[in-house]
Amino acid sequence: MHLVDDSTDTTIAGIFERRITDGVAPGSFVAVFDRDRIRYEQGFGGISVGGPVPTSDTLFRIASCTKSFTAAVLLILRDAGRLDLDAAVDEFVPEFAPVLHGGVVGRPTVRMLLTMSGGLGTDDPWADRQESLSREAFRAVLERGVRLITVPGTAFSYSNLGYAVLGQIIERVTGTSYVEAVTSLLLEPLGLGAVFERPDDAVTAIGHRVVFGRGVEDAGHFVEVPFSGPGVFSAIGGLFASPATLIGWVRWLDGAWAGDDTGPLSAASRREMQQLHRIAPPRPTLDGVPSRHALGYGFGLFVEDDAELGTLVSHSGGYPGYSAHMRWHPATGVGVVAFENAGYAAVAKPAEQALRLTLAAEEETPATVRPWPETLVASMTATGLVTHWDDRVATALFAENVALDRPFEERRAAIAAAVDRVGGIAEVASGRATPICDSPDHLVWFVEGERGRLRLEVRLTPTVPLRVQTFTVAVDESSLT
Incomplete structure (x- = not known):
């Protein structure tokens, strides 16, 4: 499948091929699409070292892209009148009683955790190893105490712990497990094939890490990373999904801008997910220079106000053994999903390049706003x-x-x-x-x-x-x- 011109898909292919030859990951997959068709998709390397090439049906861990699913379920409950986003979190999870330095108690709301402004610190390395934690063990963790870095509701700080707590809110509102709630309220109504446990009958990319260090016999080579099973922290990144499934998810979210009101969450609420609710510090651009674009968090999604392209919506996923990214341009409906089976490989960078190349190759420069x-x-x-x-x-x-x-x-x-x-x-x-x-x-x-x-x-x-x-x-x- 091809883009607007063959030179663009050749350039994108070259970017992802180099990821394999440079030893970033054993395997990779990228797809460029719009609201009507797949414009380009291709797999590179293997689902394991020397294994078959990934396809659009290969399952990958999508890691923190899962947060958008968690957020969507919370809005489904909100819209049904079962949840107040401005209620204090401890009304649902009383063992969650975080404090500021000096012992001052903070009471984040559900909305604050949704928008990464609950006052909790960034915790990726620790949280990514907690997926299988049981409810009882998580309760004990919370009861031992949680420290805040800022007053809740005043600043952005990316927190996995906050989304794990949101998963517990879902359980206590629905009376079912987080996995059951997401499956019954979201995945099944949409017909999405995302799952929280690796199925035996599906081709799944095997997660890897690079071996480092002197004296290690296979230094620089990849070794497999064991799969983790579902638990409390599945709410932060536990889903397995294929490229085809994640494209379907992005299209449904993006369809809200085109008036698509189908599915278990209204177009208005899906647009609400894609609004910038909490501004974040500038992030480095592809050339390493801090961005002057507005960047922040919506509900389970990052939102960027790009000076050239207008609004961009995205989320990355980094997990032991995996890297994933989804990114789209609401003004045109053009999007990219990308996956690699190496931990924290930062596939967001080539995915962002792919989207910008695609939009630049449009026959007409995509206007962010058109006059009536x-x-x-x-x-x-x-x-x-x-x-x-x-x-x-x-x-x-x-x-x-x-x-x-x-x-x-x-x-x-x-x-x-x-x-x-x-x-x-x-x-x-x-x-x-x-x-x-x-x-x-x-x-x-x-x-x-x-x-x-x-x-x-x-x-x-x-x-x-x-x-x-x-x-x-x-x-x-x-x-x-």
Whole structure:
């Protein structure tokens, strides 16, 4: 299967092939897709050292991508009136009584744990080895005490422990195990083949780690990592899923933006999952420079406001023996899932490259926001007023505030002065600069003159019939020659 052009899938293939030849992982799989089709998918290496190549049906541990499933179940319970997200966690799990340094008790809410702002510290290495912990053992862990690093609700800190506690909330609200609740409330209604125990009748990629250290006979080689079984910490990362299954999950989440209201969770609640609820510190970009983009956590998902692409939604999974990543672009529905069978291999990096390459290869640059047809018509009419002002046209175009804010006579004079400063404009106005649209009811565009250009702006009213409430014409001072 191919992308928009063959050079893009060749480049993506090269990126993932090098992961195998460079010894990052024994095997890898990547798929690029949109709302209608699989654009490209390919496996590399083997499901074990020297084993068969992974396919779209091969099961991998998806690790922390599981958190989006945990969050979705909590919202299903919220929407059914069975759970208040703003209730204190200790109302459901009384043994969870975290304290700040000095002994001050903190009471995180369910929402705070969902958005990684419960005050708990980052705990990946420890938590990833706790999956099989029993309820009784987990209760004992909590009763021994939990230390907070920040006041709950004030800062982002990625916490697996918080999601393990959320798993216990699910159990106590539903009266069933976490695994049973996720399966019956989410996986079965959606027909998703994700599971919490490795099935005997499915091809599963074997997890590995790299052997390091001098004097070790097979240093630099891969050794298998034993599978862990389900337990309390399955809520943080316990799912097995194939690429095909994870694509189905992403498409269902992303379908909320296209109005798909099917399934056990409403489109509105799925969009809520994909909102930035808690800002996070900047993360390094692919070249190692700290990102200036807004990044944070929604409900079980990371949300990024990219300056070029707009909103991106994602989650990574790192687990003993595995690395997984899912990432999509809600404006276009284009997404990527990627998997590797080596612990903490950071497959998110090549997955992010694959998505950016795909979007760059689109026949049309994916706009994050497109103006309404009415906004475009208003901009063309407004451009006509700049070249040939007509009070009747202006009266039909503008809302009543425009003439009240600045009478037409003054506007005509100001526009004429601006046109004179740029040396006049062509009879057929042209603009070489790219228009700016940050909202469908708003547009900024440019009209070229002999000695510079004009900056024009319109914004429509929120009421029908739509009228222009903001109209400005100004000289772009940087363009004057």
